[in-house]
Amino acid sequence: MTEEHYQCIGCGATIQSQDPGQAGYLPASALAKGLEKGQFYCQRCFKLRHYNELQDLQIPDQVFLDKLSEIAHDDALIINVLDIFDVEGSLIHGLARFIGNQPFVVFGNKFDLLPKVTRQNRVKHWLKGILADNGLFPQDIILGSAHKGHTLTELLELIEDNIHDRNIYIVGVTNVGKSTLINQLLAHYGG
Ligand SMILES: Nc1nc2c(ncn2[C@@H]2O[C@H](COP(=O)(O)OP(=O)(O)OP(=O)(O)O)[C@@H](O)[C@H]2O)c(=O)[nH]1
Numbered sequence: 001m002t003e004e005h006y007q008c009i010g011c012g013a014t015i016q017s018q019d020p021g022q023a024g025y026l027p028a029s030a031l032a033k034g035l036e037k038g039q040f041y042c043q044r045c046f047k048l049r050h051y052n053e054l055q056d057l058q059i060p061d062q063v064f065l066d067k068l069s070e071i072a073h074d075d076a077l078i079i080n081v082l083d084i085f086d087v088e089g090s091l092i093h094g095l096a097r098f099i100g101n102q103p104f105v106v107f108g109n110k111f112d113l114l115p116k117v118t119r120q121n122r123v124k125h126w127l128k129g130i131l132a133d134n135g136l137f138p139q140d141i142i143l144g145s146a147h148k149g150h151t152l153t154e155l156l157e158l159i160e161d162n163i164h165d166r167n168i169y170i171v172g173v174t175n176v177g178k179s180t181l182i183n184q185l186l187a188h189y190g191g
C-alpha cells in the first residue's frame with residue numbers, strides 16, 4: 001500500500017513525505033511510526049497539537065477561493081484582521097461578496113505601536129470611516145495587539161460568545177498578524 005492512502009487525522013490532508021511546503025507533509029521517519037500506530041498526524045497538525053505552533057502553508061489559489069466561497073453558506077462569524085498601520089493595504093478586495101450576509105467583525109491589530117495615550121474610540125471611529133468608504137460595515141471593531149495576550153480580552157469574549165453556534169474564520173491579507181494572533185489564541189486555549 002502506498003502512503004497516498006493515509007490521511008492526517010487532524011486536517012484530513014493526504015499524508016506525503018515529499019514536500020515539506022505542501023499539506024499533509026510527514027517526514028519519512030515519522031511515517032514509519034504512524035504505520036505502526038495505524039494513524040497519522042501530518043507535521044503541521046503535530047506541531048499545532050503538541051507545541052501550539054502554527055506553520056504557514058502554501059495552497060493553490062483555486063483551493064483558497066473555493067474555501068472562501070464556502071463561507072457564505074456556513075454559519076460563520078468572520079473576523080477580518082487589519083493592520084492599523086496599513087488599513088487600505090489590509091482590505092480584502094471583494095470581501096463583502098465572499099462572506100455574503102455573514103456577521104463580520106474587524107480586528108484592528110498592532111495597536112501596541114500607537115502611543116499609550118491613544119484613545120481607542122478615536123481610532124475605531126477613524127477605522128469605521130475608512131471601512132464605510134470601502135463599502136464595509138462590520139458589526140463591531142475591536143482593537144488590540146496579537147503580540148500581547150492581555151490586549152485580547154474583547155476579542156476572546158467575542159469568540160467565546162460565538163464559538164458554540166458557528167464556525168469562526170480569521171481572515172486577512174498577508175502580514176496583518178493572523179499567525180501571530182492564532183498562535184496567541186492557541187496559547188490562551190492551551191491547544
Ligand atoms: N507590533 C506588532 N507587530 C505585530 C503584531 N502582530 C503581528 N505583528 C508582526 O507583523 C508581522 C506579520 O505577522 P504574521 O502573524 O506573520 O502575519 P500573517 O497575517 O500571518 O502573514 P501571512 O502569513 O504572510 O499572511 C510579523 O513581523 C509580526 O511580528 C502586533 O500585534 N504588534
Ligand SMILES: [Mg+2]
Nearest residue numbers: 056178179180
Ligand atoms: Mg501567517
